[in-house]
Amino acid sequence: MVRIFGILAGLFFVAALSWSLATGAYTAITEPASPTAEHEFYKHPKHLALASDGVFGKFDNQQIQRGFQVYKEVCAACHSLRLVAFRDLTQLGYNEAEVKAIAASFQVPGVDPNTGEANTRPGLAIDYFPKPYPNDIAARAANNNAIPPDLSLMAKARHDGAAYVYSLLTGYQAQPAKLLKEFPDSKTGPGLHYNPYFPNLNLAMAPPLSGPGQVTYGEGNPQPTVDQMAKDVSAFLVWTAEPKLAKRHQTGWPVLLFLIVLTGLAYLAYQNVWRDKKH
């Protein structure tokens, strides 16, 4: 009985699926999908090598400090970093006095102790990075109707996180003539910027990095070229997205080593227990 009912149910599902398959195949033949500009011209992120890559990855504090400088002097004008607090910067090798000075250089929202009215005050180490816009409406209004996303988790919130950020920052270019020829409707609109590393190819953000002179790196650091700044800020965003990454790798190796030894001993115990039992 179960089998008869089962076979009937099976035939029902097989028939319905075959119908879907046939309909889909018919549509695919009669109305083949037309290629889109996004599909033809999108580029996968470029390769980016950072000290934090791989199972031995650690943070390169000097590079991340440079990246922080780029964030502070360029990106912070539009992008928030709301999950990072000034106190976290001690992890990058800044001492307490430096962190206090960095915090104080930012104005954060406060309350006037006498009147209770909203005002701003210099940041303290416990404060989080302030947002550049009071709310999303202000952010939209200032940026051609696009909200600059928060950068705290950017390196984890996109496929190939850091490489994506790096590719986007260095990927601005003129729209290829081939694209305009094949897809005349896909001309980059006003206020948008062509970038093949962005999924829909047209990005509201103007090229933010312009090259030497924009940021001055301290003694003993490489030249702040666009490429270098993009790499540095990508490394910084890997840290903001996962400040515990280096500790995770550091903890992982002893744990793995311990487990391998434990498993080796467990194997010997297993062999010993079964030594006179054939199985």
Add this chain to the structure above:
Amino acid sequence: MSFPWANHYQPKAPLMRWLDEKLPLPRFVYNAVGAGYPVPRNLNYFWNFGVLAGFMLVVQILTGVILAMHYAPNALVAFDSTEHIMRDVNWGWLLRYGHANGASMFFVVVYIHMFRGLYFGSYKAPREMIWLLGVVIYLLMMATGFMGYVLPWGQMSFWGAKVITGLFSAIPLIGTPLQEWLLGGFAPDNAALNRFFSLHFLLPFVIAAVIILHIWALHIPGSSNPTGVEVKSESDTVPFHPYYTAKDGFGLGVFLILFAFMVFFAPNWLGHPDNYIPANPLSTPAHIVPEWYYWPFYAILRAFTADFFFIPAKLMGVMAMFGAILLLFFLPWLDTSPVRSGKYRPLFRKFFYLLLVDVFILGWMGGLPAEEPYVMISQIASIYYFAHFLIILPIVSSIERPEPMPFSITEAVLGKDDKAVLAPPGSAPAPAA
């Protein structure tokens, strides 16, 4: 039930004797997973996965209870409280990555456990109840995993919740009211997040209770084994402890190495980047995909693209998706071959491997966007999935000629022994090993 030759619990210490009279809990453990439970001697490594699944439930409950101490189930702060765990809670990153990857590893071991049952015919009489309870556990795990994925309140959490609860809206007449009742609103919001958190905390304990029934039901006929031949004599079995505790200890070690590697070196490998973007009801992700362990069923859901007579495609998809899991309840009566193990079923074995490949293809397609040719591949793979269980298995089990089987487990292990064959069951002398 146990076999007549099972070891008996004999407490020696006065305290244990006293305890045994008042509350024989140590005796219970001794008979369940100790020296008092005789187990076939020929179990292979695939029989490790039940213990591993039980271990993962414990890991999930322990990490989950501690995570719940730091997490806030409120739509306004849920995302940030998850990041608070990652950044500010001592070892919070380990707990969260352990819990998120733990869910994946739980499903990995349960899938291997299920495919082991499928290949070796563990669902057949007299073990149908063990299989049925196993399917119940699997369903509960799916529900728990789904609700857990909603809790971080990222983009995939939100849109996953919307799509999955949206499945109920396909039910005629009561669908939309039912969906709104489940969510506590028109779309996932604080009400949904709160109830999902509550249920996500509750269901693992329900799973634990059903696991107790699962193991209870297992102890009535005793464990199955790779030959599928029932235990006949004492020489067929070894006591669970120390033989299988030692083997499971080794298996657990190997498993923990893999688990630790995932947690420490690839914790986001199985996740989706969009879940690091806070939930935004106004912005739909380009591709909404659930967690990998639902992908085969997600592919089946999306394989129905055309209305079938008067049945809308969406309703067909929902029926098929639930049907794909519910048909497992009928498996013991669909496959009527008296031979349990796939080892001695040449025709069944070929279809089994085809099913294995088919489920992998379904899983792969379920994770890809709903575009051609992926949809067509899903459709073909779904056809095989239903045909395998509902049409092929009943037919194969009646036309197949099984290969010769060993007389007993002992014979399978030690080779043919005339003395073992002649001796009546229960009195067979243990052959020299």
